[in-house]
Amino acid sequence: MTGSADVLRRFREAAHEAHPALTELDRLAGDGDFGDNLTTGLDLAVARLDGSPDDGRDAFTVAAEVFLDEVGGTSGPLFGLLFQELGRAGETGAGWPEGAADGLAAIQRVGEARVGDRTMVDALSPAVESLRVGGSPTEAAQAARTGARATADLRARMGRASYVGDRAQGHPDPGAVGIALLFWSRAAAESP
Numbered sequence: 005m006t007g008s009a010d011v012l013r014r015f016r017e018a019a020h021e022a023h024p025a026l027t028e029l030d031r032l033a034g035d036g037d038f039g040d041n042l043t044t045g046l047d048l049a050v051a052r053l054d055g056s057p058d059d060g061r062d063a064f065t066v067a068a069e070v071f072l073d074e075v076g077g078t079s080g081p082l083f084g085l086l087f088q089e090l091g092r093a094g095e096t097g098a099g100w101p102e103g104a105a106d107g108l109a110a111i112q113r114v115g116e117a118r119v120g121d122r123t124m125v126d127a128l129s130p131a132v133e134s135l136r137v138g139g140s141p142t143e144a145a146q147a148a149r150t151g152a153r154a155t156a157d158l159r160a161r162m163g164r165a166s167y168v169g170d171r172a173q174g175h176p177d178p179g180a181v182g183i184a185l186l187f188w189s190r191a192a193a194e195s196p
């Protein structure tokens with residue numbers, strides 16, 4: 005997709021900036037490795053991109069390979085599925101509305117989380133809905149952020165966070181925050 009490489013690089017920067025906060029959120033709700041998983045994966049993806057010939061593949065397709073094969077945690081392969089669909093939509097020209105919707109479907113097929121389970125789905129689903137009704141990249145990012153913030157009031161039913169009870173109450177789900185960062189990175193890349 006035009007600008008995919010730019011979005012990916014901005015996402016990498018945003019993830020590094022948020023790394024301490026993401027680590028703390030996953031420490032409250034899980035095992036504290038989400039910030040590491042995301043930044044390490046994005047570092048590898050950008051390095052892979054820099055070392056790849058420009059063969060017409062979308063940057064997210066390259067990132068998907070890295071996240072599906074090499075990134076740990078529950079979030080690694082789930083981000084990989086989203087990147088795979090964004091990459092495919094870039095290569096076919098379908099664009100973000102379709103790529104994000106297909107990515108959400110893939111994440112839910114594999115992870116079986118529904119809206120309200122306190123996962124990345126709570127940020128991705130409203131962003132997909134915003135794009136479906138013609139929302140701009142900024143509006144989609146706002147929808148993702150609103151969804152991510154609302155996870156602070158949710159109790160986890162899926163993943164590691166479901167074991168720790170109410171310790172994370174009042175704090176958003178790290179994966180949902182990560183999704184919001186992705187959509188803001190796209191909004192920033194596309195703003196004139």
Ligand code: ADP
Nearest residue numbers: 038077078079115117123124162163164178179
């Ligand atoms: P782990 O719990 O294996 O250490 P990470 O820390 O990499 O995984 O990722 C945690 C994030 O993964 C959570 O914040 C949540 O957003 C997401 N997650 C966990 N389980 C699911 C699921 N079943 N579906 C979607 N997202 C999930």
Ligand code: MG
Nearest residue numbers: 034035037038
């Ligand atoms: Mg973790």
Ligand code: MG
Nearest residue numbers: 035037077078
């Ligand atoms: Mg882990």
